[in-house]
Amino acid sequence: MIELALDILSWFFLLTGSAFVLIGAFGMWRLPDFYSRLHPAGLTDTMGAGLVLLGLLLQADNFTVGVKLAIIAVFLLVTSPTTGHATARAALASGLRIWQASGKPHGANAERKDDDT
């Protein structure tokens, strides 16, 4: 009985986590500029990875596997905001402009950045 409940809970977490990972990927494909694409990337790293790892944790059959999964989860939760912050700061410091629907189009700025690098 308790095993069935754990299985159902773990399936729920795994499916919700996959949905979040997919939504994050689609957001990264569809959103207009770099700064808005940071948001779905963070979504994938926190909710997607967190829920998938939680679902796997409920399926772990011994203590070592659970500890390793917890280590992965903690490490992802520490490093992904750090890399997101560093990437955004580097883009801001290099003068990448924020996209505006009514203002200057993103294209001219993007071509300039591509020439630089």
Add this chain to the structure above:
Amino acid sequence: MFAVTAFAVLIALGIALGRAFLGPTVFDRILAVNSVGTKTVLLIAILGFLTERPEFLDIAIVYALINFIGVVAVLKFVKYGDLAAASRGEDGL
């Protein structure tokens, strides 16, 4: 159930790879590569459960470590053109 999750992560990996190829700026590519790294960690962990081999989790931990170091190193290289450069003033990473 693990197979469904693995398939979803694979589709997300493909989309993120497309963003990494299309760009348009170098920071879009770095962000997409970072996202591919996170999804790779998830995929390896799921594959370990799918094939009943929990040793795969050690590989997932190593991938998470390498992903972080690699992204920070690439960011520093893009900004300064030199991995050994000292960060200058307020806008350092």
